Amino acid sequence: AQTVTQSQPEMSVQEAETVTLSCTYDTSESNYYLFWYKQPPSRQMILVIRQEAYKQQNATENRFSVNFQKAAKSFSLKISDSQLGDTAMYFCAFMSTGNQFYFGTGTSLTVIP
Amino acid sequence: NAGVTQTPKFRILKIGQSMTLQCTQDMNHNYMYWYRQDPGMGLKLIYYSVGAGITDKGEVPNGYNVSRSTTEDFPLRLELAAPSQTSVYFCASSYTGADTQYFGPGTRLTVL
Numbered sequence: 130a131q132t133v134t135q136s137q138p139e140m141s142v143q144e145a146e147t148v149t150l151s152c153t154y155d156t157s158e159s160n161y162y163l164f165w166y167k168q169p170p171s172r173q174m175i176l177v178i179r180q181e182a183y184k185q186q187n188a189t190e191n192r193f194s195v196n197f198q199k200a201a202k203s204f205s206l207k208i209s210d211s212q213l214g215d216t217a218m219y220f221c222a223f224m225s226t227g228n229q230f231y232f233g234t235g236t237s238l239t240v241i242p
Numbered sequence: 243n244a245g246v247t248q249t250p251k252f253r254i255l256k257i258g259q260s261m262t263l264q265c266t267q268d269m270n271h272n273y274m275y276w277y278r279q280d281p282g283m284g285l286k287l288i289y290y291s292v293g294a295g296i297t298d299k300g301e302v303p304n305g306y307n308v309s310r311s312t313t314e315d316f317p318l319r320l321e322l323a324a325p326s327q328t329s330v331y332f333c334a335s336s337y338t339g340a341d342t343q344y345f346g347p348g349t350r351l352t353v354l
Contacts, residue, residue, distance in 0.1 A: 135284075175345075176343065220284050222285075228290060230300070231301070233284050235282075
């Protein structure tokens with residue numbers, strides 16, 4: 130089975146600063162997808178960003194970008210110009226070729242005004 | 243366009259009771275998923291479906307059953323509820339497996 134590890138249970142960042150959340154995964158597959166989902170206090174899960182493993186270029190979505198290191202099986206999320214609305218749990222997720230999804234245990238991010 | 247809806251929002255069950263969690267999506271998505279989220283943990287996939295009439299097990303299927311008779315609906319059945327099934331249950335849907343998953347608001351289930 131695949132595993133997804135998020136080694137930072139909690140993090141904080143000053144408003145307008147940059148923060149990086151870590152994620153590592155374990156798989157023997159060569160083609161897969163990686164995701165970062167955000168879960169604010171409302172509990173609603175929202176997709177932040179997605180990366181296809183066969184693409185070498187790192188995905189970006191406005192203030193959110195990833196550092197995808199396929200050989201190292203690392204998929205970190207960088208949030209630039211942090212905003213109060215970024216306060217949430219962030220989950221890293223892996224999708225196998227068999228449509229199986231695996232989520233990490235999450236990182237609780239607090240943006241401090 | 244309601245997205246993904248789940249009912250009920252909250253439920254308390256006694257050990258051994260059964261219930262069905264309802265999930266409906268109005269986005270004509272092919273893929274639907276059921277997850278559970280235990281306190282302080284990430285989501286674990288229970289079952290998923292790639293289209294009407296097709297379902298498959300996820301990481302933690304024991305104690306649950308699903309069916310997919312229409313594109314819109316994907317109910318999750320709990321038989322003989324156990325305290326270990328106390329969790330928040332999320333339903334999600336996507337157009338394809340690699341696309342954005344849209345999540346419902348969740349059902350908080352407590353088994354006493």
